[in-house]
Amino acid sequence: MATLDQAALDQLFLEARSYNHYTDQPVSDDDLRALWDLLKMGPTSANQLPARFVWCTSEAAKAKLAACCSEGNRDKVLKAPVTVIVAMDTEFHEHLPVLFPHTDAKSWFDGNAELRQASAFRNSTLQGAYLIMAARALGLDTGPMSGFDAGAVDKAFFADQPAVKTNFITTLGHGDPATLHGRSPRPAFETFNRIA
Structure with missing residues (x-):
């Protein structure tokens, strides 16, 4: 597999930012479908x-x-073109006979709500990260956040789906670079890592 060129690395990581303000450029339903078609390919357990x-x-x-x-x-x-609720279905295992058909993966989770909760949280978080990276790859920007009442979001949007719980939310659109401040620091490898 080839390494991406510098322009791609800049777009995905090095020059990408989290935005609080967006331009008036719209995000269409077709854009959202293209985003889904890309992010859904990211691996989950x-x-x-x-x-x-x-x-x-x-x-x-x-x-x-x-x-x-x-x-x-x-x-x-209110001001972002789109805000996405990234939620998790704690009964995801019901779909595994279709999504993972070569073994009986559903049985791994039957009767084990604690395992389903942990796995749904972990893998929906991965999918939320894929959403952010796919958005950047398609020329969109995001502003992920966790400052909300998850129970209130669940009640407002998933009252008819009690197994679905909110993970996090993110705004989505074309970021306004004029509103950015300096990038916050990132630590050197040695600060939080060790090679064992």
């Missing part, structure tokens, strides 16, 4: 794909979500 996404594009949906957010995040949600 046993192809669990437990993430469930709500793409809040309407003013009503964004207002409902903003009401569940901390004061500092409400305006971000």
Whole structure:
């Protein structure tokens, strides 16, 4: 497998930023479908794909979500072209006969709610990260956040799906570079790593 060129590395990582403000350039339903078609290919354990996404594009949906957010995040949600709820289905195992058909993976999780919760959280978080990277690859920007009341989001958006629980949310659009401040520092390898 070849290494990506510098321009691609810059777009995905080195020059990518988390945005709080976006331009007026719209994000279409076709953009969202293209984003899904890319992010869904990211690996999860046993192809669990437990993430469930709500793409809040309407003013009503964004207002409902903003009401569940901390004061500092409400305006971000309201003004972004799209805000995505990244949730997790704790009954993802029901889909494994289709998603992972070559073995009886569903039986690994039957009757074990604690294992399903842990696995759904871990793998939906991975899928949320794939969403961010896929957005960058497609020329979009994101602003992930955790300043919200997850229980309130669940009640507002998943009342009819009690097995689905909110993980995190992120804004999505074309970031306004004029609103950025300096990049926060990143530590050297030795600070948080060791090779064993």
